[in-house]
Structures are given as structure tokens and as C-alpha cells.
Amino acid sequence: MTSRSATRAEGTPGPDPGVAPGALLAVNNIEVIYDEVILVLRGLSLAVPPGQIVALLGSNGAGKSTTLKAISGLLPTEHGEVTDGSITFDGQDVTRLDAAARVRLGLSLCMEGRHVFDHLTVHENLIAGAYARGGGSAEDFDLVYTYFPALADLRNRVAGYLSGGEQQMLAIGRALMARPRLLMLDEPSLGLAPLLVQEIFGYIRNLNTEVGITMLVIEQNARRALEVADHGYILEQGRIMLEGPAAELTENPDVKEFYLGLGESGQKSYRQVKHYKRRKRWL
Secondary structure, three states: OOOOOOEEOOOOOOOOHHHOOOOOEEEEEEEEEEOOOEEEEEEEEEEEOOOOEEEEEEOOOOOHHHHHHHHHOOHHHHOEEEEEEEEEEOOEEOOOOOHHHHHHHOEEEEOOOOOOOOOOEHHHHHHHHOHHHOOOOHHHHHHHHHHOHHHHHOOOOEHHHOOHHHHHHHHHHHHHOOOOOEEEEEOOOOOOOHHHHHHHHHHHHHHHHHHOOEEEEEOOOHHHHHHHOOEEEEEEOOEEEEEEEHHHHHHOHHHHHHOOOEEOOEEOOHHHHHHOOOOOOOO
């Protein structure tokens, strides 16, 4: 992706990824409707270059999880559909492919809330992660157990008895078993203690830099997400309103104030941010 300063959308859909040659994933002006009447995404566009981590940030209800479900092909399970635009993965239009076909192409989603199979062991959960491509190899298990050594010690433990952090490791590990070329993570820090959040983002960084896995990360902990990301997008009301290199977004006044909890005088309290009345500059 061509590096450029963070830009405002001025009330229009986000940048056309057609201007980003070589993108592994390109989402082009998609609209998503639920139950044939509820418009959630309104001409959303984004691009994920190979080998990078891209962060998608936004408030609750902005459409972040819907974006990942559109990319992964899971919208039909919730009576949703892409009604306009296209999704291209490695040059192939995947807009109408089912979820299993997208997994076989290399798109893997780690869903919000972990969703491990509680009644299966850790190892059996990992086996399930490789089902779409016909089963996992010894190398696949070695990769997971190397980057998540705690899981190696717990491989025979029933997943329902794992801690929240262990379940999040398992959920990511299960997604890795599909050998993803693009790994999508939906709120990987949700419900975790600060030390565990730091640990999870350490795993994310290492999998990107050492294994070379491209990632699209949705996260409400904007600070952590921008620390590991190369590029970022700000999603509001179903549209991309701001995008740019992660380092530039970190210094953007609105991102600081509304997503990082920082103002000109330093860190704001939750109460100050919640009740602050100035509108974001891009709205």
C-alpha cells in the first residue's frame, strides 16, 4: 500500500483499494444489508497489503464485525448479504464464495468471544481448525505449540476449563491450523486482563514478523492495535472516515482524543471522554 498521510473522507466512502496495487485483500465499496432492510456498511473500502498488519478501529456498532463477516463469508448465517461492491482476495473475486471455499483459499477468521468447542480438548479443537483443508499436519501443530507453548502443556485439557487467556490462544491457534494467508482477528483482547492483553499482542506481532502472516485486526484497544499495526482505518457509521499509517493515526488529534483517551492536556478519564461534546472532525 502506498504510504500517505491520514486523510479525511469528507462524508464519502473510504479510499478505493484499486489504487493500492498488489493488495492481498481489497474490499471495494461494499454495502451490507441485514434482513433486507438494515443497511450496516455504506460503501466501505479498504486494502490489506501482503505481510502487513492492518487495524480496523471504531466504536461499538460502527460495523467492524460485520466487515469481517462479509470478508469471511459468514453473513448468510445472520441473514445478511453484500448487496453492492466486491471483495477480492489475491486477485480473485470472492464476493459470492461460501465461507469454506474462502478458508481453503487462505482466509481465516478468529471470531470475537473466542468460540472454542468447550466439550473438546485443546488438541481436538486444533484438529477442527484444519477440517476445511482436509486435516492438519505435524508441522501445523508444531507451529501452534511453538508460538503458544502453554497450549502444548494443556493439549489434553477440555477447552471449557481453560482460562480466558488460554481460550484466546486456542482460538488463534485453531485459526492458524487452516494455514491462513490472511488471518482476521475480531477483538482478540476482549475480556482479558492487561498483562494477558500485552501477551496476546506479542503473539500477534511475532506471528507477523517471524512467520509472515498477513493480518486484519479489529480492536477497541486502539493503543495496542496501532502499536503492532502498519496501517489503520477508522470506521464510523458503516464508512471509512480516516485512514493512514499507524504511526500517523497515533498522532492524529481526533484519534488521540476519541480512541486513545488523550487530549492536549494529557490522558482523559472515561467520564471525560464519555461526556465530551465536541464532534469528531470528520462527522
